[in-house]
Amino acid sequence: MEKKQFQAESKRLLEMMINSIYSQREIFLRELISNASDAIDKIYYKALTDESLRFDQDSYYIKIVPNKDERTLKIIDTGIGMTKEELENNLGVIAKSGSLAFKSEVEQKDGHDIIGQFGVGFYSAFMVADKVTVVSKALGSEEAYKWESSGADGYTIEPCEKDTVGTEITLSIKANTEEDNYDEYLDEYRLQSIIKKYSDFIRYPIKMDVTTRKRKEGSDNEFETVQEEQIINSMVPIWRKNKNELTPEDYEKFYNEKHYGFDKPLKHIHISVDGAVRYNAILFIPEKIPFDYYTREYEKGLELYSNGVLIMSKCPDLLPDYYSFVKGMVDSEDLSLNISREILQHDRQLKLIAKNIKSKITGQLQSMLKDDREKYEAFYQSFGRQLKYGVYSDFGSNKDTLQDLLMFYSSKDKKLVTLDEYVSRMPEDQKYIYYASGESIERIEKLPQTELVAEKGYEILYFTDEIDEFAIKMLMSYKDKEFKSVSSGDLGIDSKEDEKDTEATEKEHKELFDAMKQFLTGKVKDVRVSKRLKSHPVCLSTDGEVTIEMEKILRAMPNNQNIQAEKVLEINPNHEVFQSLQAAYEKDKEKLELYTHLLYNQALLIEGLPLQDPVEFSNHICKIMVTS
Numbered sequence: 001m002e003k004k005q006f007q008a009e010s011k012r013l014l015e016m017m018i019n020s021i022y023s024q025r026e027i028f029l030r031e032l033i034s035n036a037s038d039a040i041d042k043i044y045y046k047a048l049t050d051e052s053l054r055f056d057q058d059s060y061y062i063k064i065v066p067n068k069d070e071r072t073l074k075i076i077d078t079g080i081g082m083t084k085e086e087l088e089n090n091l092g093v094i095a096k097s098g099s100l101a102f103k104s105e106v107e108q109k110d111g112h113d114i115i116g117q118f119g120v121g122f123y124s125a126f127m128v129a130d131k132v133t134v135v136s137k138a139l140g141s142e143e144a145y146k147w148e149s150s151g152a153d154g155y156t157i158e159p160c161e162k163d164t165v166g167t168e169i170t171l172s173i174k175a176n177t178e179e180d181n182y183d184e185y186l187d188e189y190r191l192q193s194i195i196k197k198y199s200d201f202i203r204y205p206i207k208m209d210v211t212t213r214k215r216k217e218g219s220d221n222e223f224e225t226v227q228e229e230q231i232i233n234s235m236v237p238i239w240r241k242n243k244n245e246l247t248p249e250d251y252e253k254f255y256n257e258k259h260y261g262f263d264k265p266l267k268h269i270h271i272s273v274d275g276a277v278r279y280n281a282i283l284f285i286p287e288k289i290p291f292d293y294y295t296r297e298y299e300k301g302l303e304l305y306s307n308g309v310l311i312m313s314k315c316p317d318l319l320p321d322y323y324s325f326v327k328g329m330v331d332s333e334d335l336s337l338n339i340s341r342e343i344l345q346h347d348r349q350l351k352l353i354a355k356n357i358k359s360k361i362t363g364q365l366q367s368m369l370k371d372d373r374e375k376y377e378a379f380y381q382s383f384g385r386q387l388k389y390g391v392y393s394d395f396g397s398n399k400d401t402l403q404d405l406l407m408f409y410s411s412k413d414k415k416l417v418t419l420d421e422y423v424s425r426m427p428e429d430q431k432y433i434y435y436a437s438g439e440s441i442e443r444i445e446k447l448p449q450t451e452l453v454a455e456k457g458y459e460i461l462y463f464t465d466e467i468d469e470f471a472i473k474m475l476m477s478y479k480d481k482e483f484k485s486v487s488s489g490d491l492g493i494d495s496k497e498d499e500k501d502t503e504a505t506e507k508e509h510k511e512l513f514d515a516m517k518q519f520l521t522g523k524v525k526d527v528r529v530s531k532r533l534k535s536h537p538v539c540l541s542t543d544g545e546v547t548i549e550m551e552k553i554l555r556a557m558p559n560n561q562n563i564q565a566e567k568v569l570e571i572n573p574n575h576e577v578f579q580s581l582q583a584a585y586e587k588d589k590e591k592l593e594l595y596t597h598l599l600y601n602q603a604l605l606i607e608g609l610p611l612q613d614p615v616e617f618s619n620h621i622c623k624i625m626v627t628s
Contacts, residue, residue: 003154015152017126028124030198032075036062037202039079061205066186075169081138087147128185129171136167201237201308239280260327263288266375277349279332289382300324305331318354322390323361325383388471396474411460419478431492432484437463437549448536449486466553489543505529505573512585519596530570537577540603541568
């Protein structure tokens with residue numbers, strides 16, 4: 001019996017499988033089951049047009065047979081079988097991918113990428129087996145043939161006996177090592193788990209003898225262990241069923257079975273597209289945020305199936321980052337499976353699917369916001385921050401998609417409102433969309449800077465997420481209305497008469513303010529008369545794009561570049577403290593310096609900024625107590 005050599009590319013790939021040190025060995029079973037399903041497809045479609053081939057539907061199946069004693073695992077199918085020539089062509093070369101380009105790419109990838117791709121196919125069996133035997137009888141052939149190989153040194157083909165059409169693959173499972181446990185591929189529960197994970201929706205039954213406990217006949221309390229043949233896979237996936245046949249409970253059950261989350265989904269989206277790219281998808285918008293959602297460990301992505309076979313547990317390219325909370329799956333017959341997973345993610349078909357999915361999710365969220373406000377607000381409490389990150393990221397390229405989905409707490413309604421709701425009720429004389437930033441709603445409500453805007457009757461949006469101001473800076477405006485912080489140097493509110501009064505006060509007390517500015521050199525850009533304060537004596541405002549809240553966030557980042565807001569100390573000329581400042585300026589410059597530092601530190605505390613010298617502040621307090 002002549003031993004034949006593998007083609008060069010096949011030999012290289014086979015060597016990688018034999019010497020595999022990768023963790024995704026379980027993929028071999030998916031590949032062999034998929035091959036078996038393809039073989040049954042061929043005979044099934046022949047039977048549709050050939051009367052002589054018609055036989056019972058139950059004749060189409062795949063069977064998995066583990067044998068722990070002999071350390072073998074068999075994959076049996078009732079498919080079309082292979083002739084001697086087909087055994088050579090299909091198993092002696094890389095049938096789907098045979099090219100030097102593929103070989104080159106395989107050599108450049110790490111094991112995780114290689115093992116996780118289609119195109120590896122039959123050769124993946126050598127990750128778990130030190131010998132592979134294939135016995136096959138082709139439809140219409142009188143003879144059966146046995147193909148056998150122990151690895152890269154070659155293979156043999158010889159005639160053999162087989163009564164029925166189809167293929168039987170026997171894997172001689174490798175012995176355990178200190179690092180590797182190959183016994184798991186002989187364990188019926190582990191095999192069931194792998195089948196359910198990757199091949200649950202193969203259209204033909206995948207059978208297996210499963211150990212069960214049954215009550216002994218004639219006994220109420222005695223049991224015996226028996227082996228029963230069971231169908232392991234579901235076969236008909238929910239996404240191929242008619243939407244009208246499915247209930248909300250069906251979708252919820254699928255969500256739980258696939259372990260998409262421990263919560264109940266707020267909404268589901270069932271998509272069936274039969275166009276340029278055919279695909280089905282079921283997407284879920286979760287109710288609750290996963291515990292690791294805002295960590296580096298969280299992986300976004302949808303399950304990606306091809307003809308019911310799982311090829312990626314998480315395909316990140318199907319979702320934009322700002323919709324990374326969406327769970328679900330996509331199944332398509334049109335994906336190019338003869339290329340590596342790395343390239344597949346940038347495949348044209350995949351991009352078309354992703355574009356459509358993004359549109360569907362956006363539409364569902366808009367519909368929920370409009371028709372089911374309570375559910376949308378529940379969703380927004382969990383994932384609104386991610387939408388804001390979406391506005392800020394990629395230089396604002398997604399802001400048009402996301403701006404109408406944003407919500408912020410309103411000083412007027414005392415609840416979340418949309419930007420559209422805010423703008424639609426703005427008074428005619430209001431120029432800007434006003435916002436205030438802080439750690440919490442309670443702290444913002446106490447900010448001195450809100451007084452003038454609130455007195456005018458203008459609504460204020462409260463920003464409590466660290467991303468809020470950054471997102472709004474990227475958004476810049478909404479429906480031609482610019483955003484304006486209540487801490488901004490110019491609020492655009494004052495009448496000409498108010499401006500004249502302010503200018504007169506500043507001119508009258510210029511020397512006082514210049515002296516205070518001198519005391520705070522390096523700490524503030526300026527000291528000014530406040531136009532916004534009504535009851536409070538002092539506050540900080542900012543000039544420029546960086547606000548105080550932004551400074552705090554940037555300061556807390558690991559790569560802090562010491563970016564600071566251009567702070568302005570504002571003094572309320574109508575507060576009695578101002579009289580004390582005037583008196584100190586005229587009679588006691590040392591006391592003026594003391595008052596200036598106290599007011600500055602008071603303003604820092606109001607903003608939640610750290611005191612630059614707490615000891616000095618404490619000494620100033622003691623000093624004022626002693627001298628007063």
